[in-house]
Amino acid sequence: MKFMLMMHAPKAGWTDAGIGSWPMDDIKAHIGFMKQFSQDLSASGVLVGAEGLAGPEEARVVRAQGNGSPAVTDGPFAEAKEFLAGYWIVDVESPEQAYEIAGRASAAPGKGGVPLNMPIEVRQVMSAPPVEA
Amino acid sequence: MTDSVAFPWEDLLRDLAPQVLGAVVRRYGDFAAAEDAVQEALVAATLQWPKDGLPDNPRGWLIHVALRRMSDHHRAELARKRREFIVVSMVPEPPRLDPPSLGAFTSCDGEASPADLASQDDTLVLLFMCCHPALTSPSAIALTLRAVGGLTTTEIARAYLVPEATMAQRISRAKQKIKTSGVPFELPDTAERNQRLGAVLHVLYLIFNEGYASSGGATLQRRDLAVEAIRLTRAVHALLPNEAEVAGLLALMLLTDARRHARTGPQGELIPLDEQDRSLWNRDEIAVGTALVSAALSRGAAGPYQLQAAIAALHDEAPTAADTDWPQILALYGVLKRMADNPVVALNDAIATAMVHGPSAGLELLNALDADERIAGHYRLDAVRGHLLEKLGDRTSAVRHYLVAAGKTASVPERDYLTLKAARLGDAR
Numbered sequence: 144m145k146f147m148l149m150m151h152a153p154k155a156g157w158t159d160a161g162i163g164s165w166p167m168d169d170i171k172a173h174i175g176f177m178k179q180f181s182q183d184l185s186a187s188g189v190l191v192g193a194e195g196l197a198g199p200e201e202a203r204v205v206r207a208q209g210n211g212s213p214a215v216t217d218g219p220f221a222e223a224k225e226f227l228a229g230y231w232i233v234d235v236e237s238p239e240q241a242y243e244i245a246g247r248a249s250a251a252p253g254k255g256g257v258p259l260n261m262p263i264e265v266r267q268v269m270s271a272p273p274v275e276a
Numbered sequence: 277m278t279d280s281v282a283f284p285w286e287d288l289l290r291d292l293a294p295q296v297l298g299a300v301v302r303r304y305g306d307f308a309a310a311e312d313a314v315q316e317a318l319v320a321a322t323l324q325w326p327k328d329g330l331p332d333n334p335r336g337w338l339i340h341v342a343l344r345r346m347s348d349h350h351r352a353e354l355a356r357k358r359r360e361f362i363v364v365s366m367v368p369e370p371p372r373l374d375p376p377s378l379g380a381f382t383s384c385d386g387e388a389s390p391a392d393l394a395s396q397d398d399t400l401v402l403l404f405m406c407c408h409p410a411l412t413s414p415s416a417i418a419l420t421l422r423a424v425g426g427l428t429t430t431e432i433a434r435a436y437l438v439p440e441a442t443m444a445q446r447i448s449r450a451k452q453k454i455k456t457s458g459v460p461f462e463l464p465d466t467a468e469r470n471q472r473l474g475a476v477l478h479v480l481y482l483i484f485n486e487g488y489a490s491s492g493g494a495t496l497q498r499r500d501l502a503v504e505a506i507r508l509t510r511a512v513h514a515l516l517p518n519e520a521e522v523a524g525l526l527a528l529m530l531l532t533d534a535r536r537h538a539r540t541g542p543q544g545e546l547i548p549l550d551e552q553d554r555s556l557w558n559r560d561e562i563a564v565g566t567a568l569v570s571a572a573l574s575r576g577a578a579g580p581y582q583l584q585a586a587i588a589a590l591h592d593e594a595p596t597a598a599d600t601d602w603p604q605i606l607a608l609y610g611v612l613k614r615m616a617d618n619p620v621v622a623l624n625d626a627i628a629t630a631m632v633h634g635p636s637a638g639l640e641l642l643n644a645l646d647a648d649e650r651i652a653g654h655y656r657l658d659a660v661r662g663h664l665l666e667k668l669g670d671r672t673s674a675v676r677h678y679l680v681a682a683g684k685t686a687s688v689p690e691r692d693y694l695t696l697k698a699a700r701l702g703d704a705r
Contacts, residue, residue, distance in 0.1 A: 162695055163678075163679040163698045163702075164699075166699060167699040170692075170699050171696065174543060174692050175543055178543060195688055197683075197684070197685065197691075198682070198683030198684065200680075201683070
């Protein structure tokens with residue numbers, strides 16, 4: 144079964160208190176962790192795909208208005224407190240295995256090497272209907 | 277780029293691919309079908325040669341197999357038309373139909389003599405065709421890599437990090453476009469030639485850049501794009517040794533590629549030119565690139581690729597970053613700027629200006645670029661501004677611009693690099 148693991152980052156203070164404000168060695172440790180994490184998933188054969196998303200500054204929300212010219216506004220949604228920073232799709236045997244992987248991602252090191260414990264949303268990816276017996 | 281590491285004739289096969297395709301297109305005129313047939317022949321070679329050994333005449337072998345595939349397809353097509361014809365004839369008062377032309381199909385049933393088909397190198401003709409201005413850049417790139425480079429759709433898709441079906445669609449649309457635009461299988465006439473050669477070189481440049489600039493994602497496969505671009509440009513240079521811009525582009529690629537081992541750190545992080553370990557630079561590539569561009573420049577009026585190669589050579593020849601001949605580089609950017617109105621050149625010109633006349637002079641040039649909508653708001657403008665502000669000693673503003681640039685770039689290594697630049701200044705504050 145496939146799961147999408149979505150990494151959310153807090154929107155408030157992203158520019159001022161985000162990763163750019165950490166000491167350099169902490170950033171290096173964080174980047175190193177993320178690289179190693181992806182390599183491990185890949186090596187264990189569970190990684191289907193993963194992408195990091197560019198910063199929210201450039202994000203736009205598009206909504207059709209029924210008149211042929213959709214409205215384009217700055218995104219993410221104004222009311223959202225977090226934004227999607229990236230995702231992994233893993234193919235695993237059980238939901239528990241997906242939770243375990245998400246838990247490792249959540250504990251990525253942050254400022255001062257302290258685990259970020261950021262929220263990772265785990266969602267099952269829809270698949271074909273089960274084969275009839 | 278194939279998975280079969282054990283196949284020892286990869287280079288030979290890829291060199292022969294465009295020659296074989298040229299021969300088949302000459303015979304049948306149907307580029308799209310011929311291209312498919314040649315791909316099948318290449319696959320057949322990777323399966324059969326390791327078992328049977330290299331044929332005496334590999335090119336003839338490939339042409340022979342491709343022609344047979346063509347004739348199989350034609351036979352299937354003929355059968356289909358026959359069935360339609362029979363169905364139609366059962367309808368009372370059948371409309372007049374021209375019977376399918378048997379001649380075109382029967383002629384290829386006999387054993388073809390590859391020798392008479394293989395006399396000409398059509399690599400250049402194919403390149404002009406695949407890089408036709410009627411195609412968009414992504415289409416031209418994909419088609420060039422397949423038809424001229426002999427790569428499979430799977431390999432190209434992997435290199436560009438898109439699903440195989442997407443790449444297959446792109447290639448098929450490109451072929452369709454060539455068909456509907458009536459692009460002929462011949463070299464453009466002299467009037468068109470220079471402009472069309474420019475399009476060919478641009479596509480090769482884009483392939484190189486994709487392979488060189490991206491250290492993210494599947495690093496290894498994308499690195500192969502740079503190798504492939506150099507291989508194809510080398511082939512064009514061998515066919516057109518007197519074209520100074522071809523030599524210039526090849527030199528530019530070699531002089532840039534020479535720095536690849538020094539360009540990223542152990543974590544894949546980007547290392548800027550002035551901080552690179554120059555002992556890791558490839559001296560052989562630098563020597564060949566420098567000789568190429570010197571010879572090309574000595575022939576007279578220099579084009580943009582030669583000028584960029586000359587700038588790359590000046591960087592490569594400096595024993596340390598401090599020894600870089602910035603006044604000479606600035607002069608070359610001045611010539612480039614007058615030649616083409618290009619905001620990226622203007623950006624580099626601002627950096628060179630800062631190196632020669634100080635950061636304030638560079639920043640002034642950047643202000644002018646804010647009004648250029650082609651680059652205003654682009655992360656590179658913010659990154660360079662951050663760099664020059666750092667040189668000026670304005671750390672707070674520099675950090676701000678680095679972070680803005682980091683937020684805008686879509687490249688992970690570049691984002692990491694810019695974030696670290698900001699952090700380093702922040703640490704020192």
